[in-house]
Amino acid sequence: MRTRLVLIASLCLSASLSAAGGWKLYPAAKPDPKLPHVLIVGDSICNAYRHTVVAKLKGKANVDAWVTPYHIAAPQLMKRYKEILAATTYDVIHFNHGLHGFGDRIPKGKYVEILETYVVEMKKLAPQATIIWCATTPVNKKGDNAVLDPVQNPIVIKRNALATELMKRHDIPVTDLYTLVAGKPELRAKPADPYHYNGAGRKLQGEMIADVLSKILDLKK
Numbered sequence: 001m002r003t004r005l006v007l008i009a010s011l012c013l014s015a016s017l018s019a020a021g022g023w024k025l026y027p028a029a030k031p032d033p034k035l036p037h038v039l040i041v042g043d044s045i046c047n048a049y050r051h052t053v054v055a056k057l058k059g060k061a062n063v064d065a066w067v068t069p070y071h072i073a074a075p076q077l078m079k080r081y082k083e084i085l086a087a088t089t090y091d092v093i094h095f096n097h098g099l100h101g102f103g104d105r106i107p108k109g110k111y112v113e114i115l116e117t118y119v120v121e122m123k124k125l126a127p128q129a130t131i132i133w134c135a136t137t138p139v140n141k142k143g144d145n146a147v148l149d150p151v152q153n154p155i156v157i158k159r160n161a162l163a164t165e166l167m168k169r170h171d172i173p174v175t176d177l178y179t180l181v182a183g184k185p186e187l188r189a190k191p192a193d194p195y196h197y198n199g200a201g202r203k204l205q206g207e208m209i210a211d212v213l214s215k216i217l218d219l220k221k
Contacts, residue, residue: 023069025084026050028062036091036220038213039084040065043100045137045205048197052206053213060217071101072118073110085125092216093122093129094175094209098136098159099195102152112162119170130216133167134209135160135178140194145185149194175212177205 028037038061040050050065057063066084070077077097097118106114122131136156141147160178167174181187187201197205 023067026065026067028054028064031062035059036061036217037088038063038092039090040209041068041095043067043069044196048202049206049209052203053210056207056210057213060214069100070097071105072097072114073101073106078118078121081122082125090126090129091220092132092213093126094132094134094213095122096134096136096177098156099139099152101159102155111159112166115163116166116170119166119172123170130173130220131170132173132175132212132216133163134175135164137177137195137205138182140185140188140191142194143191145188145191148182152194175209177208180204180208 031037038053038057040046040053040063042050042065044067046065047067050063050067054063054065066080068077068080070080101111119131122129136159139149139152139156141149156178164174181197181201181204184201187197187204189196189198189201
């Protein structure tokens, strides 16, 4: 069996999924055993752009999606990862577990420590995989797509910076999804929704991630 490609993409805060479906694993439809496999892991943001990733990688990779609400400190996260990663050998893990970690879910001053423990564990679970980290997307001020949230978005910026430095120390590449969509209110959903994106925004994110994965697949041939 060919090794599988795993895309573990962005986790962003959402009380419920805005796209069809729920928190679960969505396997590739009619997977081709001759192709590598992609697993997209994220929350409702991922659930929205996963369709673009599937379409862009058609004929190049089988794309699975794990849509999950877990943050990096959630005990259920690694338990489920172990189940998924034990089932198949993967080539690449492209991941982010970001905005679901707001509030007291991640103890103050412990973000880097917990994230590094996560990275080390992922390397143990999938030692053959190339791991890629994806920056967390911005949070807008509710009611105004042109303004970033003054409380939550600084946390996103700080954690993105900390995570980027950590990934450098572990030789893990970074996909800057934050910069891709920041300062582009035309890509946002309705002003009442500070987290999500419209069709153009979802498509742009999916295309970026698919492009990153396509280049990695080419290098692994």
